[in-house]
Amino acid sequence: MERKKSWLRKDLDTLRVQWDLLTFYERFEQIVTHVLSVVISIIILVSLWQLIRAVILLLVSNALNPLDHEVYQTVFGMIMTLLIAMEFKHSITRVMARRDHIVQVKTVLLVALLAIARKFIILDPAGAPAQIAALAFALVALGSVYWLMRQRDDPIDATAAAQAERDRVALAQRRQRAGAGEGEQGDN
CATH class of the missing domain: 1.10.287 (Helix Hairpins)
Known part of the structure; x- marks a missing residue:
């Protein structure tokens, strides 16, 4: 608690x-x-x-x-x-x-x-074929823009993810060293 x-x-x-x-x-x-x-x-x-x-x-x-x-x-x-x-x-x-x-x-x-x-x-x-065609066109247009934005951001996201992983590993190592230091002090 x-x-x-x-x-x-x-x-x-x-x-x-x-x-x-x-x-x-x-x-x-x-x-x-x-x-x-x-x-x-x-x-x-x-x-x-x-x-x-x-x-x-x-x-x-x-x-x-x-x-x-x-x-x-x-x-x-x-x-x-x-x-x-x-x-x-x-x-x-x-x-x-x-x-x-x-x-x-x-x-x-x-x-x-x-x-x-x-x-x-x-x-x-x-339904009306024109409505279906308009929705399909809008879907393709939005999907294309989304794909282009992902292509642009993927290298940035990959770099950020790699940095976050390095930070996580470094934090885990610091905690492990701190835990080992407390264990040594408790043994004395």
């Missing part, structure tokens, strides 16, 4: 130091992201509850037939809506953790791709 308190105390102390270093606008940004995080969390919980309720009602009424196109559209449309909300939440928590200053364009593109994929899932197959 004491270990948990010290861990929590360290996190709160770190948060307090970081808060003191923030500008007025950065503090405002942090407050807004926390409020948005709570709101989106509530939306995710309500959406999850609605999904579970809908699936249970379909099971009870013996109407859950994955071959029935309307049932498939309804259930998977709800699942995709939930995934989109979760991706929004993920992007907001990245801002809260101060890994990113603003919501990243790649995340917005990913959410747009998910939204178009959801639209394809719930789209009536007898």
Whole structure:
């Protein structure tokens, strides 16, 4: 229990130091992201509850037939809506953790791709061909931009990941040396 308190105390102390270093606008940004995080969390919980309720009602009424196109559209449309909300939440928590200053364009593109994929899932197959073609064009355009951004960022991400791994190994070695030093002192 004491270990948990010290861990929590360290996190709160770190948060307090970081808060003191923030500008007025950065503090405002942090407050807004926390409020948005709570709101989106509530939306995710309500959406999850609605999904579970809908699936249970379909099971009870013996109407859950994955071959029935309307049932498939309804259930998977709800699942995709939930995934989109979760991706929004993920992007907001990245801002809260101060890994990113603003919501990243790649995340917005990913959410747009998910939204178009959801639209394809719930789209009536007898719909207008022009609408299907427009959605397909938008999907290809967004996918291309997302791919180009990933190509640009992959070398940067690889360098950052390698540095993070080196930092993690160095920290583990320091802890190991510190633990060995305490063991030697306890033996004397």
